[in-house]
Amino acid sequence: MxxxxxxxxxxxxxxxxxxxxxxxxxxxxxxxxxxxxxxxxxxxxxxxxxxxxxxxxxxxxxxxxxxxxxxxxxxxxxxxxxxxxxxxxxxxxxxxxxxxxxxxxxxxxxxxxxxxxxxxxxxxxxxxxxxxxxxxxxxxxxxxxxxxxxxxxxxxxxxxxxxxxxxxxxxxxxxxxxxxxxxxxxxxxxxxxxxxxxxxxxxxxxNLKFDSAPPPADPRVVAHLSGLVAGRPLWLAASTHPGEEESVVAVHRALAQHHPHLLTIIAPRHPHRGPEVAAMAERAGLRAGRRSQGMHPDRATDVYVADTVGEMGLFYRLANIVLMGGTLVPIGGHNPIEPAKLGAAILHGPHVHSAAEIYAAIDEARGALMVKDSAALARAVSRLLSNPALTRDMARAAADAVHVLGxxxxxxxxxxxxxxxxxxxxxxx
Missing domain, CATH: 3.40.50.11720 (3-Deoxy-D-manno-octulosonic-acid transferase, N-terminal domain)
Known part of the structure; x- marks a missing residue:
């Protein structure tokens, strides 16, 4: 031609x-x-x-x-x-x-x-x-x-x-x-x-992504951070975009009274936005710490901003409840396979067209739950924090769904x- x-x-x-x-x-x-x-x-x-x-x-x-x-x-x-x-x-x-x-x-x-x-x-x-x-x-x-x-x-x-x-x-x-x-x-x-x-x-x-190994993490670092957050209810908002962090911060404020010592981890899709995300949390009256500054989440930390490169394997291993970013705003949804393989129950918004097949498989297996807005997100996070058995069941279902599609x-x-x-x-x- x-x-x-x-x-x-x-x-x-x-x-x-x-x-x-x-x-x-x-x-x-x-x-x-x-x-x-x-x-x-x-x-x-x-x-x-x-x-x-x-x-x-x-x-x-x-x-x-x-x-x-x-x-x-x-x-x-x-x-x-x-x-x-x-x-x-x-x-x-x-x-x-x-x-x-x-x-x-x-x-x-x-x-x-x-x-x-x-x-x-x-x-x-x-x-x-x-x-x-x-x-x-x-x-x-x-x-x-x-x-x-x-x-x-x-x-x-x-x-x-x-x-x-x-x-x-x-x-x-x-x-x-x-x-x-x-x-x-x-x-x-x-x-x-x-x-x-x-x-x-x-x-x-x-899809090759179903066969990808989960992201690695140094076991010593995982053990250290796990010790720092032991006993605290926590959840992770991964690969977030502008417009999503505001919802995540609002959810934290709504749930903090019912879940004492709640820790919310936010990993922005673009780590250079770490200062912006931390400032947003602080304007909402929350205490924020940034990973890129070498800070660790202490008992007073409300929001921990994971603004480093190559450490998602660490945070997926810490949190068994994960909101996937790019789904509450019309980005199209980032890949939920990694947290599914590492034992997390998945939450996501309605905008998943970039990975529709993956989300459909995990949703059908009841390993993921779609939330339409911040109010629905707050209810879903609260329910999973209050029901560890349900969280484990969802995590197992998500991992099985991903394995089948390899x-x-x-x-x-x-x-x-x-x-x-x-x-x-x-x-x-």
């Missing part, structure tokens, strides 16, 4: 506007959104040597996508294949660097500018590229196709909103999807949407096996 006019225009525009992209990167760096010491990686300059032998490039946009790919990365390195993992956010980079197995390296993904992509591919020369969920960047797709490097979409998603938008540009999305060697979709619905948009080879492999890693590896064999034989398509 020849390139549609708008794709050709995009390619030309991104090349011409490269100086503006450089300015944008430096602006983002000043705002703390880019790593100053690794800014060159975003322009395709490598900061590591290419490993010898066959190399698979694995890309996830941010934390959730990249973490879901870790089991695949581990399987690939066990096969003796070197793996380059890329992501686009500082938070994902710092977290992934600590969890990558031997044989895998991390770089920031280059911005989708032709010269940056060429520079990146000239150095790394991958034999196979795996991109997660819905990462479809025209210049990257075209460059891989021109070099005959197989490109596979793994853990593929196509939301209804994205599907409706792409249907208005059928030639553009069709010209891109036809260059994917294979698309592995999370659900049958995702697969049907990808096929209708022009993907010629689509399979359903399931197996996507095995199906993914089986599907990409022919490409791995081709890479090892040096026979690229």
């Amino acid at each position: 020849s390139l549609p006019f708008l794709v050709r225009t995009y390619r030309t525009a991104t090349a011409i506007l490269e100086p503006a992209v450089v300015g944008l990167l430096y602006w983002r760096q000043r705002k703390g959104r880019e790593d100053r010491t690794r800014l060159g990686e975003r322009q395709g300059y490598p900061s590591r040597a290419r490993p010898k032998g066959h190399l698979v490039w694995v890309h996830g946009a941010s934390i959730g996508e990249t973490l879901s790919l870790l089991p695949v990365v581990e399987r690939l390195t066990q096969r003796g294949v070197a793996v380059l993992v890329t992501s686009g956010t500082k938070t994902s980079a710092s977290l992934i660097a600590r969890r990558l197995p031997p044989g895998a390296v991390h770089q920031f993904v280059p911005v989708d500018v032709p010269r940056y992509i060429r520079r990146f591919l000239d150095h790394w020369q991958p034999d196979l590229a795996l991109v997660a969920e819905s990462e479809i960047w025209p210049n990257t797709v075209m460059a891989l196709d021109q070099r005959h490097i197989p490109l596979v979409l793994v853990n593929g998603r196509m939301s209804d909103r994205s599907f409706q938008r792409w249907q208005k540009l059928p030639r553009i999305i069709g010209s891109l999807l036809e260059r994917f060697a294979l698309c592995l979709a999370q659900t049958q619905e995702d697969a049907e949407r990808l096929a209708r948009l022009g993907a010629p080879r689509v399979l359903v492999s399931g 197996g996507a890693v095995d199906r993914t590896m089986q599907s990409i096996e022919p490409f791995i064999v081709q890479a090892k034989l040096g026979a690229r398509r």
